[in-house]
Amino acid sequence: MGKLRPREAERLAPGPTGRPCPLQNLLLLWTLLNSGLGGNAQGPGEWTPWGSWSRCSSSCGRGLSVRSRRCIRFPQEELCWGDTHEYRVCQLPDCPPGAVPFRDLQCALYNGLPVLGTQKTYQWVPFYGAPNQCDLNCLAEGHDFYHSFGRVLDGTPCSPGTQGLCVAGRCLSAGCDGLLGSDAREDQCGHCGGANDSCLFVQRVFRDAGAFAGYWNVTLIPEGARHIRAAHWSRNHLALMGVDGYYVLNGNWVVSPPGTYEAAGTHVVYTRAATGPEETLRATGPTSQDLLLQVLLQEPNPGIEFEFWLPRERYGPFQAQAQALGWSLRQPQPREVDLQPPEPPPAPTVIPSRTPIPTPVFRARVLGRLHQAQETRYEVRVQLIYKNRSPLQALEYVWAPSRCPCPLLALHREYLLAAQRLISPDGTQDRLLLPHAGYARPWSPAEDSRTRLVARHCPL
Numbered sequence: 474m475g476k477l478r479p480r481e482a483e484r485l486a487p488g489p490t491g492r493p494c495p496l497q498n499l500l501l502l503w504t505l506l507n508s509g510l511g512g513n514a515q516g517p518g519e520w521t522p523w524g525s526w527s528r529c530s531s532s533c534g535r536g537l538s539v540r541s542r543r544c545i546r547f548p549q550e551e552l553c554w555g556d557t558h559e560y561r562v563c564q565l566p567d568c569p570p571g572a573v574p575f576r577d578l579q580c581a582l583y584n585g586l587p588v589l590g591t592q593k594t595y596q597w598v599p600f601y602g603a604p605n606q607c608d609l610n611c612l613a614e615g616h617d618f619y620h621s622f623g624r625v626l627d628g629t630p631c632s633p634g635t636q637g638l639c640v641a642g643r644c645l646s647a648g649c650d651g652l653l654g655s656d657a658r659e660d661q662c663g664h665c666g667g668a669n670d671s672c673l674f675v676q677r678v679f680r681d682a683g684a685f686a687g688y689w690n691v692t693l694i695p696e697g698a699r700h701i702r703a704a705h706w707s708r709n710h711l712a713l714m715g716v717d718g719y720y721v722l723n724g725n726w727v728v729s730p731p732g733t734y735e736a737a738g739t740h741v742v743y744t745r746a747a748t749g750p751e752e753t754l755r756a757t758g759p760t761s762q763d764l765l766l767q768v769l770l771q772e773p774n775p776g777i778e779f780e781f782w783l784p785r786e787r788y789g790p791f792q793a794q795a796q797a798l799g800w801s802l803r804q805p806q807p808r809e810v811d812l813q814p815p816e817p818p819p820a821p822t823v824i825p826s827r828t829p830i831p832t833p834v835f836r837a838r839v840l841g842r843l844h845q846a847q848e849t850r851y852e853v854r855v856q857l858i859y860k861n862r863s864p865l866q867a868l869e870y871v872w873a874p875s876r877c878p879c880p881l882l883a884l885h886r887e888y889l890l891a892a893q894r895l896i897s898p899d900g901t902q903d904r905l906l907l908p909h910a911g912y913a914r915p916w917s918p919a920e921d922s923r924t925r926l927v928a929r930h931c932p933l
Contacts, residue, residue, distance in 0.1 A: 518546025518553045529563035530628030531575065537628040537638055537653060538563045560627075560640050560653040574599075575629050580611035583622060606631045607639035661700055661782045663759060672699070673788050676780040679768070681867050688712060691766040691777055695791045696737070699758035703766055703779040706750050711777070712767040713741065713754065723769055737762045758782075763794075833894060833905070834860040834924065836916055837869070838887045849873045851882050853890075859924050873907040887916040889924055 521543045530536040537560050544553035573581075580597040587594055597611035600619040607629070609622040624642045631637035631644040638645060640653055648655030649665035660667035661674070679691045691711075694701060703711055712723040713736060721736040722729040722743055734741045738761030745752045754766075758781070768777055783791060837853035844850075851871045858865055871892055873882075882888060890913050892905040907913055914920055 517551040518544045520544055520553050520555065523559065526561070529565055530626070531563075531565060533565050533568035533572065535630070535638070536563050536565065537561065537640065539627070560638075560645070561651045562638070562647045562653065574633075576609070576625060579609055579625060579629070580622075583611065588620060601632055605642070607642045607644050662784065663699055669782075672782045672784050674780065674782055675788075675791075677778075679774070679777040679779065681774060681865075686770055688767050688769055689774075691768050692779055693791065693795050694760060694764040694766055694781060695783060695787055695794070696760055696762050697758075697784050697787050698760045698764075698781040699783075701741075701756040701758055701760075701779075701781040702753070703755075703777060704751065704753040705768070705775065705777040706752075707775050708750055708771050709752075709774060710769040710771075711743075711752055711754050712769050714765040714767060716763050716765075721764075726769075736760075737764050833858070833865060834889070834891045835865060836887060836921070837871075837890055839882045839884050840868075842882065842884060856887065869905055871905045871907060882913060889914050889916050889920050 523542050524540050526538040526540045529538055539558055539560050541558050544557070546553065576599045580599050584596050585594045595613040595616065597620075598614055600610045600612035603610035603619065603621065607625055609625045610619050611622060612619040625639050627638075627640050629639045631639055636646055638647075638653060645653040647653050648657035649659045650657040657666045659665055660669045662669055662672035664671060677692070681689065691703070705711070710723045710728055713721040713734075714724065715721060715736060721734050721741065729743065731743055731745050734743060736756070739756045739758050741754060741756045743752075743754050766779060768774065835855055836857040836859070837855050839851055839853055841852035842849065843852075849872070851873070853869055853871055855865050855867055855869055871890065890907070892907055895904045895906055
């Protein structure tokens with residue numbers, strides 16, 4: 474049975490005949506039994522609805538608003554659970570330059586007034602070295618003592634440069650809901666009080682060894698990414714490019730200084746250790762557009778760790794874009810050290826029409842094989858690169874004409890391959906081809922030694 478409330482008590486008034494109605498008699502009896510005849514009302518009282526928020530305590534900058542409620546209870550009931558007052562941060566336009574801080578104004582109220590039981594007066598300024606930062610501790614100018622005038626007014630900043638505000642003598646910080654003293658925090662997805670269930674955590678290591686010194690694509694950082702981090706330990710350098718093709722940092726063979734950079738609507742913090750090879754890149758996000766993370770290789774890549782949180786609805790498109798990125802964008806992005814001047818446009822055929830592209834020589838394991846029309850396509854994992862001047866991915870396709878005299882490559886076997894790279898004039902096709910003059914031999918330690926010897930003595 475529920476507890477009697479004030480509105481229910483109104484029904485106990487006599488009816489038109491001057492006598493209580495039967496239902497009112499029962500309610501009256503129940504009330505008397507619980508309040509006057511030894512019965513104990515169970516549970517706490519009930520709160521009234523919250524009142525309206527007060528005006529901001531400050532006329533500019535940060536301040537606080539307060540609202541209150543009352544506890545309605547009978548004499549035998551417990552007090553209501555919770556607080557009678559609730560405080561939230563209010564943000565007004567910034568104070569103009571030269572405005573006197575709130576705490577300074579409170580100390581100045583005592584200027585020229587006698588204190589400490591004497592008629593002597595002082596000029597007071599805030600003192601921040603006292604234990605309780607929410608007391609009005611003021612230093613006597615020109616003297617070596619301070620005096621506490623009680624608590625500061627609610628809404629006074631706890632100390633310069635901090636986000637906390639003083640409320641009833643306590644320094645409180647606001648949660649993501651704007652309420653002071655609240656424990657509500659944003660989750661990794663950016664939702665206040667969330668449980669990280671609306672986004673996915675992307676965490677990977679880019680391990681492509683890199684076959685030449687230059688720029689290599691690491692990953693696409695999609696629009697909406699949060700809590701971005703990338704790190705490595707080598708003499709290589711992370712580079713960041715926007716969707717407009719311009720570098721944010723470490724682009725065009727110029728190493729940028731450590732610092733904070735603006736990119737895609739967020740601040741990117743770039744650090745480089747002064748005494749070691751560690752280099753990191755961090756951004757809180759969310760990003761307002763895609764970013765491309767690259768690495769400028771100067772030595773073999775030991776691995777680049779990267780991670781970010783991504784909204785669930787963006788994860789599928791990110792996967793599709795990342796797969797496309799590994800194939801279609803890898804040709805124009807790598808840039809060799811000895812750049813050559815542009816040559817006249819080639820004929821519109823899929824042949825290496827610029828300076829002949831040196832044949833990559835590498836060791837690979839065959840993962841799959843597919844016959845297509847007059848060609849056979851092998852999917853291989855690159856294990857080791859002996860000679861190369863153009864980028865090779867960890868996973869590559871190698872194409873062979875059906876009538877090629879090369880040996881049939883067996884699945885799950887390792888081979889030494891010398892394949893010809895063919896790039897179409899518009900850069901839309903990039904193939905590794907095993908032609909008649911190609912080379913495909915099963916890998917062995919002896920073949921490995923001979924290939925290393927040739928790689929050292931033969932020019933690229």
